Amino acid sequence: MIRHRSWCIAFVPVFAGIARADVFSYECNSFPDEAGWEVVNEVCDAEQWLDGGWLFQHVETGCGGPPGGGQFDYTRSLAEFIGEPAFFIEWRIETDGDQSEIDGVAPAALTAGGFGVVLYHFTIAKDQVRFIRDFEPPTLWIDIDPDVPHTYRLELFGEDLYIWYIDGQVIDSGIPGAAYPSSTPSINWRAKAWYLESTTQWDYIRYGTIPEPASGDFDSDDDVDLDDYYFFQDCVTEPNTDAGPGCTWADFDGDSDVDHHDFAAFQVTFTGPTD
Numbered sequence: 001m002i003r004h005r006s007w008c009i010a011f012v013p014v015f016a017g018i019a020r021a022d023v024f025s026y027e028c029n030s031f032p033d034e035a036g037w038e039v040v041n042e043v044c045d046a047e048q049w050l051d052g053g054w055l056f057q058h059v060e061t062g063c064g065g066p067p068g069g070g071q072f073d074y075t076r077s078l079a080e081f082i083g084e085p086a087f088f089i090e091w092r093i094e095t096d097g098d099q100s101e102i103d104g105v106a107p108a109a110l111t112a113g114g115f116g117v118v119l120y121h122f123t124i125a126k127d128q129v130r131f132i133r134d135f136e137p138p139t140l141w142i143d144i145d146p147d148v149p150h151t152y153r154l155e156l157f158g159e160d161l162y163i164w165y166i167d168g169q170v171i172d173s174g175i176p177g178a179a180y181p182s183s184t185p186s187i188n189w190r191a192k193a194w195y196l197e198s199t200t201q202w203d204y205i206r207y208g209t210i211p212e213p214a215s216g217d218f219d220s221d222d223d224v225d226l227d228d229y230y231f232f233q234d235c236v237t238e239p240n241t242d243a244g245p246g247c248t249w250a251d252f253d254g255d256s257d258v259d260h261h262d263f264a265a266f267q268v269t270f271t272g273p274t275d
């Protein structure tokens, strides 16, 4: 991912806040409880700090464990997105926690569920991810490269389709158990020690309405402004490089990259700094 390319300096990157018309974005520039997340658990002297747009969470065993020890859990309601026909959750994370921790839903996890049949449950370790859907088999185990961040993306299209990506590659897709968000929906994420200590770092967690392709309008609020530009920068690639499923809104000419041609179109579409 190339950022701040020389032709991209026409706008000063500004990011005013987190609340968007149809997207919630936590960019890890502040602590979760300051950014709209509800604290479920912050226990056992777990450490948390911010560095360069990342949230770091260090957890160790103790306080009666192992199993168990330090833990951070956060949640937000997804009720405002009930009935949304095209919904996404995307997050970028790296952890050094061992895959043996996955049995304890550690070292890192993100879930979207509620009181209905639908559950999307991701448990992430240093070099492996476990995906459980709707409390039913099959459970998927995916190997990932260690020591680098990975981008995870879940797309939901009503009752018709779910797609799960890692780094832009489709890992799994199919017909969901039911439309989601539904049935008192919420998103939850955590870092946790089970038998081993670990450090997990989060770059962002974003969710909401999937933006229209080639619209320039990431947050689907019918403008193309500096808020959208913040995310446009994140999509910029070298020419002829696939920008991935999270960037189709920024690919104006539909050739899969987000390059200087797309930036020229973005500038033409630009409606003003902010509304």
Ligand SMILES: [Ca+2]
Pocket: 027, 028, 029, 052, 053, 054, 202, 203, 204
């Ligand atoms: Ca970040």
Ligand SMILES: [Ca+2]
Pocket: 216, 217, 218, 219, 220, 221, 222, 223, 224, 225, 227, 228
């Ligand atoms: Ca917008």
Ligand SMILES: [Ca+2]
Pocket: 251, 252, 253, 254, 255, 256, 257, 258, 259, 261, 262
């Ligand atoms: Ca393009």
